[in-house]
Amino acid sequence: MNFTDIFKAVDLHNNSLSRRQFFRQNAMGLGAAALTSLLPKEVMGAIEKATGNSHFAPKAKRVIYISLIGAPSQFETFDYKPHLQKEFKKDIKDFLVKSGQRLTGMTAGQTKFPVAPSFVDFKQYGESGTWVSDLLPWTGKMVDDLCIIKSMHTDAINHEPANQLIYTGSMQSGKASMGSWLSYGLGSLNNDLPTFCVLHAQHSSPYANVQAISSRLWGSGFLPGKHAGVNLRSSGDPVLFLKDAPGIDRDMRRSMLDGLSNLNQKTLENVGDPEIQTRIEQYEMAYRMQMSVPELTDMSEESEATYELYGPDSKKAGSFAYCALMARRLAERGVRFTQIFHRGWDQHGNLPRDISSQCKDVDQACYGLIQDLKQRGLLEDTLVVFGGEFGRTVYSQGQLTDKNYGRDHHPRAFSLWLAGAGVKGGMTYGETDEYSFNIVTPDQKVHVRDLHATILERCGLDFHKFSYLYQGLENKLTGVEPARVVTDILHSSHMAKKGHG
Template structure:
């Protein structure tokens, strides 16, 4: 029987030959180099960059629950003449996939939008009356009306949207970006997650979990770090009573030595991740309080983002915090705003959802542009799929709901080398099928990576014998028509 020492030696040799320069060699090198050489401006561990990046950073405004495209960014005003038209025959011809929520309906009455649209900006893009503020910056937006996905239910759709796969356990978009780009600020994580509160108590709120911002099979240091809006921004950030910074530093140094000994014996990369996480937590004790203290913001910021920006946890406050994170070197910020799942009473609930995010979106784009950051900051807004043109349940002119629809939905992008003031793609008369320039979720991911200078086909991570990629093995393409 082998001794534990023999086993550890074998594991270390495996780690050395399999990981090469990314295992113990890097750990040993890190112990000899000054911290400054490993932090600000340091190159990422792996280089997947194939082009000159247009963007240095990105922020994803995630509308969880799926906004209805015909009320937001894909107007169909001609359908008002077909109010309550039964689409049963049409849906059978199209091979409609029905969820369990509408599969039992005897009819499928067409529900035209109750909201008006107006052409805004020099580009004349149709903007919903629900977005009066966002309409002011529509010339900065590229509205994509031809998004599609295979997922028809929220959990797998969100996983596909934010991890590239409907199966749980994959690395998230933000983690891939953190992995591929590295950090530009040693005192803050490269990937930060914010959760914005919705204001409508009757909203149908979808549950989400850290699978949407987790690192999956990537090292844990690439996972998104959540900043809380209540209490300490990060749990256990403060030192315990009686522990000063010098004592904490001494404790961490001792713990690092023990972890280094374990790393040399076992060669487990998770130990190296743990060492790095402890160091990051120590540095965040100084950087996060300054970051979250909005007293340094001028009054003009609160005027721009609106009164809600003074209230922690609102979307406006999160958008302002997102800008502060981006300007401090965070690579990727993700803001989750839930409550967009309107299966009923859509005309009553959707305006509240749009009001929550409207001024914040306008302010974020305006703020980034004023600071000279919009050109190299990619902004993405959207949900996980679309909604049906027919009503779920009771229908009258002011009361209807919409079921899930994966075949066609709308998002928008701005900044970061994306053409502003344009519409990409189109849907048919019922907003049911895409008739021009389809864009799959994988294509969106490929385009995001491309704008940040990463080739989605080259960026991979070996796990369980396979080269894992964000865009997987299915075809994915960069949407070149929308690039400036």
Template sequence: MTPHQQSQLLQSRRRFLTNTGMGLGTSALASLIPGATHASETAETKGTHFAPKAKRVIFLFMAGAPSQLDLFDYKPDLQKLFKTELPKSVSNGQRVTAMTLGKEQLIAPSKFQFAQAGQSGLWMSELLPHLKKQTDNLCMIRSMHTDAINHDPGKTSFCTGSEIAGKPSMGAWLSYGLGSMNRDLPDYVVMSSATWSGKVNVQALYSRLWGSGFLPSKHQGSSFQATGDPVLFLSNPNGIDSEIRRRMLDSLGDINRKHFSEIGDPEIQTTIAQQEMAFRMQSSVPELTDISDESKETLEMYGPDIDKPGSYARNCLLARRMAQRDVRFIQLFHRGWDHHTRLPENLEGQCRDVDQPTAALLEDLQRHGLLEDTLVVFAGEFGRTVYGQGQLTLDNYGRDHHPRCFTAWLAGGGVRGGMTYGTTDDFSYNVVEDPVHVRDLHATMLHLLGVDHTRLTFPFQGLDQKLTGVEPSRVVKEIIL
């Protein structure tokens, strides 16, 4: 292809982006081109399809899949059914994992006590005493369901909208569609933790969960590290100061702009923008991650792990600090929820990790006036079965993967607090009222941010690709203020 043809191709892409999605493409492209109007100046007027209720998202992803039966979906009548076979009329021949195939499905009621909390009277497990104090801020969706039955496709589906690897992540779609609200920090930041020291299956995470897929690479998530530089290679090497780095970057920018004028590859513009962002982050990230200016009261509110870099507690505090600085999408992964055996012991450990910091995050956001326009989402990739695994006693049991129903909760960002939505059967095995697919949750999140999920598209492989894909999906308007 000649330089002239490449230039024409670039112009065609620009025209497409300008004319698509009420300015969504323009907003994204503007954030890539030096000297163009910054995305934060256009996102509120052109980057949304209607008035948003939320400006940013904090997504608390519990990797491994917490048991809804032991935390949120109270089923007291199961106590009298301990070790009885799950009725065939309930399981109804549904798909099971290889770990269950051919085995008895014996009911394991929860060991833990439940109680109602707050003015709303939401039921919650004794394992979450701090979160109980926030129930009037929570919208509990008990009727979540998904198609994936194993962890890799389950996480991939929840984070990207598809079980097929390679699609853009939620945060990348928002960065593309809405642009940035902060010139000195990434649109999309990812932090992970796994601090409970029990013998838990802590699975690896993979960068495609926060990748940009077929979108310009500028929109991928920036993963912050627990030790050393929060972002790799943030510090200058010995002998290089900020002034030298600036001169090097200017010279490299000149070369890249010349290269762009010759071949017209838009990824060159992405490279220039990312290099400039990296330079600004050398100042903004150390200031962000330095928590010495936080009050003793605030630090104590997040619990004893706040002093441990990389802990879930520290990441929750950093999420609030990022929200203050208008990072668009903040995603926290906490691993270790895959409890096929010894669930009571391991679940207690996981809840010690997340209960107090999660409640503190909600309270802290509220104190700073941020909860109203910050959407907080708490979920795993699927749920857990009512039938047990491993050694099966009243105090010791495990649970298998269960995609047919599980619980997620939302708070802030235009969501109704103090309510439950959706109902499961007496075994927390099937949704019997108001089902919410993962695609529906994605559509609802986009709606709260002012985006019509059917109109946030990107052309790839002959299809106008969407986060919610081609299957039917809906906005769950009943949970929106």
């Protein structure tokens, strides 16, 4: 029985489920791979070898992805455009028309599109002389550890589809998230903690426009449900319903789980629903987490020097600095993928006030995270990614004064940075035109799919081969459109410079 026959059999089982089971499977994010638990061990091993292990030696054992929800402006962070000061309030409507600029509903009614120079100055930092905004002085101190990509671009102009694209590889709902793909592909380094953890950092600004997000961004989609991200709460119990009820000791809990597992196993044998296998595994994970999570969240062992490194908010549960420190703790305990969501970056108005507060939230804490990982020997095999879902426009949305303005959505060009796991530090990759409107280095354009391919490559996965058969389609994080590993930013790569998904 070859692999093709095995996968066809698995997919046939998935398609033969009852209508009720099918829709429940779609909603809960359960895929056909869970059925492999019913196959002989030697067949399971063959499948795991074919799809569940690295294709080559990984540079990154784990990933920390810092997601700035709402899309920070590149003009006030990493894309320095000093000449715009001379074009203050210049109407560039004709330029936009000629360029075929898409407009959102928020600026489609404007008759003028005045240039809004950045209110903040930039300085050069490090041996690389990289320009960084004065809003990010701590980031400036570590530019020689970072690769700043200024030539990112995406297909979506609104938040929900853009977030789904950058975190699941598709603007359509129901797809598996990036963390779930890595959980599925690489497996666990610590059986007592989830492979994929999600942290939601609170923003400090009372004025921030908080963009809504949904669990689709960390869901497992068509992959088995055990690969979905697990939320770690910053207040109260870190994981809901993890504690035993009063009067239930650990021995009694073990006995209850054994009895429940036997019942579920019998139902699984009779029904064959992969969701049941996932349920059994999740009960066991919850049991183990009753011991591992309290140890994880007990910060008493951290030194004052560590708290000073991450900044004054690092002792405040739920702050971004607290989440950054928690991400390091998760990394050293073997969690494969940690995602920190920090909302409030959607600045259509009052941008100078709001982005200053947002940058203050993340600046020192990110510096602390990179330095902490480095001094513990973890940065060399941890990939850290920092960025939003798209960029912002050079023109102001609504009223423009020398002290106040806002920026609309811009998918054609935006900036983010990467560090660790063999990524070249002290590097700026790609350039934009005078308005940060178009990318002027065509060979250095980086689509969201290219970012995905590069992250997979750092983790030892070939995006050409890494797929999951679902409903007759070989699904990939990179989809079916062209993608490439951005080899120019890597010290070494197992991939050819260009390729197709």
